Amino acid sequence: MMTEPPKSEGSEEICPICNKPKSRHTPEEILTCSKKIREFQDAKEGESGN
Numbered sequence: 001m002m003t004e005p006p007k008s009e010g011s012e013e014i015c016p017i018c019n020k021p022k023s024r025h026t027p028e029e030i031l032t033c034s035k036k037i038r039e040f041q042d043a044k045e046g047e048s049g050n
């Protein structure tokens with residue numbers, strides 16, 4: 001008998017940039033997305049900060 005691994009969709013981190021699970025990113029996508037996320041956060045902080 002085979003035991004199926006529990007599906008933990010709830011713990012899967014979804015990328016806000018491309019809406020894909022982070023585990024399904026290619027190394028290039030990880031770089032691009034993390035860069036965009038940082039730019040997005042910088043823009044947000046720049047608006048209200050300082």
Ligand SMILES: [Zn+2]
Nearest residue numbers: 015017018033
């Ligand atoms: Zn992404």
